[in-house]
Amino acid sequence: MSIDVHCHHLAFSPKNGGHIHPKFSKSYRIRWYLNAIGVLNWQDAFLGRMPEKERLDERYRELLVARLDASPLGHAVVLAFDGVYDANGFFEPERTAKAVTNDAVIALCKESPKMLFGASVNPLRRDWRYELDKCLDAGAVLVKWLPNVMGFDPGDVRIEPFYQRLRETGTPILMHVGFEYAVPNINIRFSGLDRLEAALRAGVTVIAAHCCGGRIIYDSPSLFRDMRTLVAKYPNLYLDVAALASFHRKSRFLNALRDPLVASRLVFGTDYPIPVHAWAFRKETAGRTIPENYFAKDLFIKEATGLEREALTRGYAPIKKRLLIARPETFHQVV
Template structure:
């Protein structure tokens, strides 16, 4: 099987304009940040109030096809729930239903579906099986933002079912500033011990690094867990940034690098300025990478300049639950080079 070059941490964003059932609610800092991201990505300024899912998916598909990646994992976003499974519509800033990413993955080989399910939901196991049947490649959660305590013993059967199916867990660890925090305590990677003990392959997003100057830094806690849990990994998403990049070089240590997978955290902006200021990359490397208009490629080229090997972005091929068709990957989809012509978008249900 050919190894695929995968960005395994890309967020789908939508507002439910076309009837998906999703929603987007931005207030204060998060409203300003969303508008900053829209400008950075070159989207129409009024896209947040229009058919955001269609425009976002169309631009994202073009970014993938014009990059050196074969595929990305496109992530849904679950609602906040109480520990008893009650949805909290009054909390959180967005909801992207699983069917949005599942439909896009059905339509385009460049998209792999990362679903999001709160394990406290009354129908959590049924929804998990439904998503497995539709080809989900991983399950994503943000414990501190969705109010999920992975160590809660009530979720054991959910984790066991994931392990049985070979579905990995991508769990946010460390600080967070792009979506509202519900319970900051749940950012601790040590809370991931239960799913690991249940046999789940767990990828700690951001390697448990801090997002802001006042956040706890859990990187050393996560790194210490690697020796104990052979199925624990970390992704380097959002680490080409002003705060998280402090641990990027640590991720190249020989005892850590084999457990690193690549992710960008798109649409989070790629800002390599501190990497240059801290001497992690040269001025010429900084200028060359920062000028790349494609944010998926820009993020990778910064990491490549620091010393990450190509294996870091193909390693996910062996971790994701890829169906036979996705494992084989069509030659037409996989053979593209760094730049491809601008394509039409009449193929998929959400890209018309």
């Protein structure tokens, strides 16, 4: 049974647990993503016409559930997305490009047995312990961080109690590494490769998103070596392949597949709803029919490029302790 460890929920309306900054909601970037997955038609995307937020949210939920249920995947971790918080730990809507509450994802996960809850808790919020424990009680299998967008440094000493709580509960972090292309960055340094070490040293299992990033289009040999050094040093480090079916991340994907040590830590992820660039993998998929289903297409392209079958199930390993507590029947099926 296979698992996608990196699938995003998206909501626009506060009624549905969403927050989208007005400036970001009008950007071509968000309209392009919504058009690519069928939430927004190309005319509205091109002209900047956005339907009512509630209609967008309903369409997004319907398509996500239908596509996942029709896919060959066993499960997908559906992610919340916390916002930016000020020095006193209060939410800052003006500095937050997008956010989706944990409660919204908890509700969504009830719509499909394939969905697992991925929480998101900014460690600088005043009520982080309450929010984290609430999410764990609700069945969260991991915590999602995008530090350069959420506005905090993973190496900040104030976060050490957060790491301790994650270690105690066997909860991994799915942490973004590298530049963020989909959402405006606040501080790119917060997503540097070196920022992974605080959590790793604390004994927390980390899934580094996008195989630690790399450079756009052309992968950096030095950055790849640095990533490989971390993989060799920390057995609690995994690397997801989310968004690596994109033309600008293909170089990092190919390099990861060629290195036996790095390949042994890869776990499958899509980064739904980020578009899949099938055209960039014409050589790898030549003569074969590419599936239309988003998840099946992403899976097909990555397998055709050389992703091993073990990577499709390896994503259960870092979440197994949480899965046993949250979904024991699922745990016994897959672990």
